[in-house]
Amino acid sequence: MAARRAREEARAAAGAPRCHRCNEPHGRAPWALYCVRCAEEVDASRQTERRKRLEREREEAARKPCQGPKCSKSVGLSNGRDRAYCSDACRRAAEYVRKRARTKPEPVPCRRCGKPVVLKFRDTVCRPCQKVQRTVARRVTLQRRVRKAHGDAGCSHCSAPLPEGGVIDHLIPISRGGLSTVANMRVVCVLCNASKKDQLMDEWSPPHLTLS
Numbered sequence: 001m002a003a004r005r006a007r008e009e010a011r012a013a014a015g016a017p018r019c020h021r022c023n024e025p026h027g028r029a030p031w032a033l034y035c036v037r038c039a040e041e042v043d044a045s046r047q048t049e050r051r052k053r054l055e056r057e058r059e060e061a062a063r064k065p066c067q068g069p070k071c072s073k074s075v076g077l078s079n080g081r082d083r084a085y086c087s088d089a090c091r092r093a094a095e096y097v098r099k100r101a102r103t104k105p106e107p108v109p110c111r112r113c114g115k116p117v118v119l120k121f122r123d124t125v126c127r128p129c130q131k132v133q134r135t136v137a138r139r140v141t142l143q144r145r146v147r148k149a150h151g152d153a154g155c156s157h158c159s160a161p162l163p164e165g166g167v168i169d170h171l172i173p174i175s176r177g178g179l180s181t182v183a184n185m186r187v188v189c190v191l192c193n194a195s196k197k198d199q200l201m202d203e204w205s206p207p208h209l210t211l212s
């Protein structure tokens, strides 16, 4: 009884219970925190907060990655319900990629080496193989011109007949500064070619001629 009286005395000393928000006496039960008006306002603001939080959660749940190439952003409900891109730039980039995929031809295996290549011209031969082909073509043309200029009926050094066609030899070897020109090249037999190696013409004579 003494404790209760003490509490009531303390409350009387503090005056009527006041609203915790506007600090006016609220005239309600002593345990009430707010006056009627403030209680309504607090309630309303709590509901608004809860609604906002739900909206945020829904937005987060609906987020999906942007479909733009190389874009790491995500697209939510605020971008529109069925938007796939975070921005116009991403939409245009994706369109460009799709268009390229449509117009780009499928790679085909190179006719020489089998590597898959995409080429518009020189059908189905990759670039390194094209280079090899050009080199081979140049060599064949040069050999033809050497045969035409100097003849290929017999060895140019020893006059031996060349039933298998002979090989091309440099009079001044490449290693001694000779050039791959028609003037410096002759059709010779295999024996002469193997024996002469990188000697000049005045350092060497056909061995199978001097022996016999």
Ligand SMILES: [Zn+2]
Pocket (backbone or CB within 6 Å): 019, 020, 021, 022, 023, 024, 034, 035, 036, 037, 038, 039
């Ligand atoms: Zn109040």
Ligand SMILES: [Zn+2]
Pocket (backbone or CB within 6 Å): 066, 067, 068, 071, 072, 073, 085, 086, 087, 090
């Ligand atoms: Zn994007």
Ligand SMILES: [Zn+2]
Pocket (backbone or CB within 6 Å): 110, 111, 112, 113, 114, 115, 125, 126, 127, 128, 129
């Ligand atoms: Zn190739």
Ligand SMILES: [Zn+2]
Pocket (backbone or CB within 6 Å): 155, 156, 157, 158, 159, 160, 188, 189, 190, 191, 192, 193, 206
């Ligand atoms: Zn010969």
